[in-house]
Amino acid sequence: MTAPLIDPFARAIDYLRVSVTDRCDFRCVYCMSEDMTFLPKKDLLTLEELDRMCSTFVNMGVKKLRITGGEPLVRRNIMTFFNSMTRHLESGALSELTLTTNGSQLHRYADDLYAAGVRRVNISLDTLDDEKFAKITRWGRLANVIRGIDAAQKAGIRVKINAVALKGFNESELFTITEWCAERDMDLTWIEVMPMGDLGNEDRLDQYWALSDLRKKLAEQYTLTELTERTGGPARYMRLEESGQKMGFITPLTHNFCESCNRVRLTCTGELYMCLGQEDVADLRAPLRASESNEVLENAIRKAIALKPKGHDFDYSRQQVDGQMTRHMSHTGG
Ligand code: SAM
Ligand code: SF4
Numbered sequence: 001m002t003a004p005l006i007d008p009f010a011r012a013i014d015y016l017r018v019s020v021t022d023r024c025d026f027r028c029v030y031c032m033s034e035d036m037t038f039l040p041k042k043d044l045l046t047l048e049e050l051d052r053m054c055s056t057f058v059n060m061g062v063k064k065l066r067i068t069g070g071e072p073l074v075r076r077n078i079m080t081f082f083n084s085m086t087r088h089l090e091s092g093a094l095s096e097l098t099l100t101t102n103g104s105q106l107h108r109y110a111d112d113l114y115a116a117g118v119r120r121v122n123i124s125l126d127t128l129d130d131e132k133f134a135k136i137t138r139w140g141r142l143a144n145v146i147r148g149i150d151a152a153q154k155a156g157i158r159v160k161i162n163a164v165a166l167k168g169f170n171e172s173e174l175f176t177i178t179e180w181c182a183e184r185d186m187d188l189t190w191i192e193v194m195p196m197g198d199l200g201n202e203d204r205l206d207q208y209w210a211l212s213d214l215r216k217k218l219a220e221q222y223t224l225t226e227l228t229e230r231t232g233g234p235a236r237y238m239r240l241e242e243s244g245q246k247m248g249f250i251t252p253l254t255h256n257f258c259e260s261c262n263r264v265r266l267t268c269t270g271e272l273y274m275c276l277g278q279e280d281v282a283d284l285r286a287p288l289r290a291s292e293s294n295e296v297l298e299n300a301i302r303k304a305i306a307l308k309p310k311g312h313d314f315d316y317s318r319q320q321v322d323g324q325m326t327r328h329m330s331h332t333g334g
Pocket of ligand 2: 024025026027028031032069070071102124
């Protein structure tokens with residue numbers, strides 16, 4: 001182990017989110033345009049390079065790895081990578097290996113993921129209505145995702161559902177989705193839609209459903225108790241007393257969560273984003289490829305962490321999308 005990663009604001013960086021591909025088998029309207037141009041495969045880190053990159057971070061104190069994308073489970077031979085990370089769980093260096101997925105391929109991989117040491121998975125699902133699901137994901141089929149959830153639970157993997165709160169879209173399903181998650185013993189987190197990328201076809205402000213409003217609606221039927229639990233990320237948690245459920249709220253636009261931020265994001269081309277809402281980025285692919293020893297890479301990582309900004313600048317309050325990011329969530333992995 002080398003010295004742990006501490007940023008200029010004394011935040012220990014122990015959580016790395018890794019996008020393993022920018023490709024996806026869905027085209028969710030808030031995330032991608034229908035005719036996305038993807039990166040040439042040669043620009044992507046190979047699975048071996050991803051292993052070396054993640055192992056270097058683990059060696060520098062990263063305890064939690066979340067694999068994401070694009071859709072991580074469409075990356076060819078992705079299980080090779082998961083299986084190679086198992087050694088860090090076994091050595092105790094890594095405390096959690098997990099992923100965020102749209103669930104479409106999960107039925108094929110659930111048992112293997114469990115065998116690799118994955119115990120929790122986040123599955124993104126915004127609606128329980130077949131037609132609405134097809135509309136919001138453009139290319140997805142709800143039945144496949146349900147099949148994936150079934151397989152994950154059967155394998156012994158705990159499932160959390162992430163739903164993007166969308167005005168006029170899933171407002172009417174607030175209670176149905178909540179009850180469905182309770183019945184299946186799954187935690188549920190609502191995400192406020194973020195101004196990511198220029199998708200051209202959707203107006204971010206029209207879709208914006210403030211989670212403070214969602215919470216008010218929820219309080220009509222449930223007694224909500226705020227939990228003090230924080231994970232170093234943008235989520236806050238409430239307990240629904242009547243069902244005992246834990247519900248998360250990710251409100252990057254209405255809450256400042258930056259002071260406790262413990263994470264950085266690696267793209268599939270080896271760029272390190274220090275903050276989801278800022279453009280600060282460091283290329284780690286060149287230092288990785290520059291030398292077979294990890295020293296150059298470690299130095300580049302330390303230099304990058306030293307640039308981690310204090311916070312982000314998203315703001316809807318002036319009725320225009322300020323601080324809008326030009327990159328898509330599929331690029332940084334959400
Ligand atoms: N494909 C995987 C999935 O959908 O879970 C992983 C990558 S996806 C980019 C990660 C998360 O970002 C998903 O939960 C998705 O709903 C969320 N997301 C994408 N675009 C978003 C946006 N504009 N605002 C808020 N969340 C967004
Ligand atoms: Fe794909 Fe996930 Fe983006 Fe939907 S949110 S298009 S599933 S990467």
